[in-house]
Amino acid sequence: MSTALAAEPYTASRTIAPQSFLTLTAVEIRKMVTTRSGRWVLGLVMAIPVVALAWLLTHTTQIPPGWGIYSAMVMPVVGMAVPLVGLLAMTAEWTQRTALTTFTLSPRRGRVLGAKFLASIALALAVLAVVFVVLLGGVALGGLISGQTPSYAGIGHGLSGFVVLSILQVTMAAGFGALTAQTAVAVACFYVAPTLWGLIGPLVFKSNEQWLNVFSAFERLSSDRPFDNLSHSLTAVACWVLLPAAVGVVRSMRREVK
């Protein structure tokens, strides 16, 4: 066994470049697509438009190929499934205990959490872009198969609307993930709680429930008239998206890593 060697004091830490936020975000995106659960969710999201298109393309006589009808059938489902990736990115750190590794490699947790939100949104948008291209191809193919001229009306607005919608939904899902640190609880909060509110709210609060109806708010904000009932929309978004995300970040910063 060696006794102490007279080693030079190691001072290289002053010359090491700090982790850039871009690197953190790239690493977080990579984490989401390299786990089995992440790949399942992404595969599922990609399968939805493919299956839906297969059905639509065999029914072109009943449903004439057009962007409006095709995207209306596919995008809401995709939009609901994509945020799961962000939710899993938050909860997996705690349920799989990888927070121990993540936060020793990057002890400034706020930056990691910020990178996770950004990475979730970026990945969701990338997935949506692919789905968009698939849908466009589907509409064109439908035109070829049926011999009709496909309609692309509403495509510009559809694009911006879904971008807004996915940013909101992904932030909401990731916020619930950070808040609860439990996949099952976060999924329940994300999918079930707003629906419950949509059912119970009107019975109890009558028309006042609109202040907290996040689905209506998402619908308005992603529609072609995003500023209708803006105070309702902003209140609902603040309550269901911003508040859980903010409390979730604070809790994750303080949560004891076991």
Next chain:
Amino acid sequence: MINVANLSKRYGHYVAVDNVSFACEPGTVTGFLGPNGAGKSTTLRMVTGLTPPTAGRVTIDGLPYADLPNPGRLVGVMLDAAAQHPGRTGLETLKLTAQLLRFPSSRAAEMLERVGLSDAAKRRVGNYSLGMRQRLGIASALLGDPAVLVLDEPANGMDPEGIRWMRGLLQDFAAGGGTVLLSSHLLGEVQATVDRLVVIGNGKIVAQGTLDELLAGAGTVVRALDTPSLAAALATAGLSVDRRPDGSLHTGAGAEQVGRIAAATGAVLLELGEGGGLEELFFALTNSGADVKVAA
């Protein structure tokens, strides 16, 4: 290199770590010992910036851990080998670390090779044994070519070959000027690996120093054909004698003095040696009385 100064952690009224101070120097392996719940893991979590201390501070290379620009480049950490995502392959796990530490992607395969996991590179970590996860954790800790290693129970779950490999790795690392702080329950392993010891019990440091210093005061163990008469002879000479459950005697005196007394009284000795190793010291220091009987 690692400087722990007056570190304390309270959870409500419970004091997990109480005014702990020690330092780890380059070129040494420091063993951090203590029973379960003594505060080892809490201390290591404070060293690595995971848990904020209630009082005191820790610096590594002069900086608090959280202020290190890219900690993995200076400090290799493995606090729990199970803290790897089971749904990711071993290779991909290391590629993520390499990306974060700004090493080329090829570094991941190199590190797997170095810890003997090349054959399992494409398997998911969920299918790894605990020993394999320990190796993966070591690979991850060493990936950034650090100057410091902080390891919690690194030999846990390893087979004897793995334990020997780990010992060689840590001693080589220290011989190259590295600083190692490791906790372990495997006392024999600690005795064979470390240069310095920090022993903690109930959140307080109960002893620290070089292994030789701490074991020097361990006294002598002696076994004779006629134990009772040797015990009487030792007592007559003014030594305090304990009879141990295995029939041997333990005394605070040195081997030479015991041997002379035995020779003078004509006692036939069957065994004469240093008063037990690290295990005895550990139990004496940490007052785990119940465990002594089990261990003996």
